[in-house]
Amino acid sequence: MQIRIALAGNPNSGKTTLFNILTGSNQYVGNWPGVTVEKKEGTLKGHPDVIIQDLPGIYSLSPYSPEELVSRRYLVDDHPDAILNIVDGTNIERNLYLTTQLIDLGHPVVVAVNMIDLVRKSGDSIDLEKLGKALGCACVEISALKGEGYLEAAEKAVELAKNHSHGEMPHVFNGSVEHALAHIEESIEGQVSSNYLRWYAIKLFERDEMVRKEVGLSQETLDHLEKHITDCEREMDDDAESIIADQRYTYISSVVNKAVNRTASKHAMKLSDKIDRFVTHRILALPIFAAVMFLMYAIAMGNYPFSIGTIATDWANDVLFGQWVPGILDWCLTALGVSGWLYGLIMDGIVAGVGAVLGFVPQILVLSLLLSILEDVGYMSRVAFIMDKILRKFGLSGKSIIPMVVATGCGVPGILASRTIEQDRDRRITVMTTGFIPCGAKMPIIGLFAGAVFGNSPLVAVSAFFIGVASVVISGVILKKFKSLAGKPAPFVMELPTYHLPSVRNVARATWQRGWDFIQRATTIVLLSSIVLWFLQSYGFVDGVFQAVSDNNVSLLADIGKAVAWIFYPLGWAGDMAWKATVATFTGLIAKEQVVMTFGTLYHYAGELSESGNEIWSFIAADFGPVRAYSFMIFNLLCAPCFAAVGAIKREMNDRKWTAAAIGYMCVFAYCISLIVYQLGGLITGEATFSVFTIAAVAVLAGLLYLVLRKNRYADTQVKIGV
């Protein structure tokens, strides 16, 4: 018989870490709330009949956002055999609120007090026997991060599930409330499952709209219930929802007083608090954040003695894909005596294209490693806090920050992370703008131009990141002024996790996943595209005859590129590079790594490139001046994301028109910014001359400023929460 155990708990309490060690899975773990937005399933190691279900974090069973709804629906509708409730031992009061609700559900519950190592470290102790007795359920202490006690917790849950045993319901509420609940239970008996009678009664007492609809009571019964609720409210001089919350917290306080022995003063400043005094300081926070980002990009993509990412990438480009791989393949292909066209396909198409992308793997790995460390120690949560203050000044929701932070790895989970936002309008804006953040796949584009045109300056990557953030802010301000997206931003409450040393396992897992995903795409979709691209650039019509061409300027690819390149002429894409840049941009829609692959294939064509992979950089530097290169880079960073991200946008928007609006907006916005950068920047540096497009750029800039500065007529629009 199959046993299903649900992992439930507050956000960032360690559910996914526990899920990974229980099931042997490799799910992404982040040190901030909202990492899990959909439920995930796995089998307990050594118990193929036990299914573990990882649920998104919830603070209570009254959901406000879509991912909270996922958890509630599973817990209430899918009837798990047992619940393994993960409780953050360092924040036990707040976490036990959900515990009391889970116990009300009537399922067997095991409370796993997580982060017990931190509790001990602070000098506190938790008496599990007293805690279990007070809550009426089994309690075990664990440290998911250190792998302590997790098996005991899982085995206890399996045992309870097999025996269908759950403890006695604790007496959480006072007589008046219990009296009202008894009447409600009596009224709905037979209409809901007897196991859930108490839970439904409490929810109906709280006037939970979803439960009211679900139970489908007659108006007469509802009126009868309302009378009892109102009587209780009058007696307690409070509203029903507050009465329940207040009594739960009162009960939790009494439980904590009995079971938790605190030695440290509640108000003593912990090391985390001391660090936060600087890191989240009103004035210092932003410069510290900028410095951290600069250091990160300097190590991964800079041109300093400590820039290990660049050193390794240079080696990969110059030696590995510049000499070793082409050398070995050249020897093999020559020895086999392959035809010239096949030699060209492999060397000029696949090796040049895939090699150009794979050359950036070291930089991606270093960047991923540093980002994973920042996430795991807890700094990225502080980034969300810092950015929230900035975004709120512009009327945006701070909740948009988590998707942005996640999107630095990949836009797809970034877009999915927008589910933590309750309001439809804020969620739509976030989905529309998350793609502006440079993801891992866009890093090679930045690396390519930083290396080719800007002497490996880390400022290029840092500026790309901040342009992405600025685009989110500007877009948010503009979009919030449209009636369909207007409204006050949703409140953002996020707990800052305690700083801790990065877990080698978590950091290694996250780094490996990002790096491996990058390699996988380079060896699948990028490889296939490089073959197609090689064919299109190697053949063409000469004097009306279809044949192999030695000059790729007369190839089929050039014909296709030239047919649409005029669109980008105002952005400075002119001359021979125009069709190459156009083709690279369009191939980038398949996956952003393709931009670099395209340049690798186009500039490597017909043996133009010799031994050093980096020679491609000199060709690119010759075709792209600094402003043109920057304009091209910005357009590719901000325009429509890859197809996978477009799919994610479609899924989250759940509406074709909104999806089209999002993609259209991103393309138009990218074009406008790129136009301004090239026309006005080029005018200053002398790379562009004054033309009608300069006037157009000024007009676009004025238009953008107007859209940003104009009064928001819908600022006070009330919005509904879209669950």
Added chain:
Amino acid sequence: MVQWISAHCGDILVLAILGVVIGRILLRLIRGKNSRGCCGSCQGCSCTGACREERTSG
């Protein structure tokens, strides 16, 4: 025929290897699965496992 094959055996060998590689990639893309058993809609991108809702892993 034999002469042609012996003259092009290098091409045939390389094309066969290439065919297997491309075939595997295409199969993976058509089946819509990546190595972690996901639906592949994320093209192997930092996978959240969201598509594995009903799938058993581990």
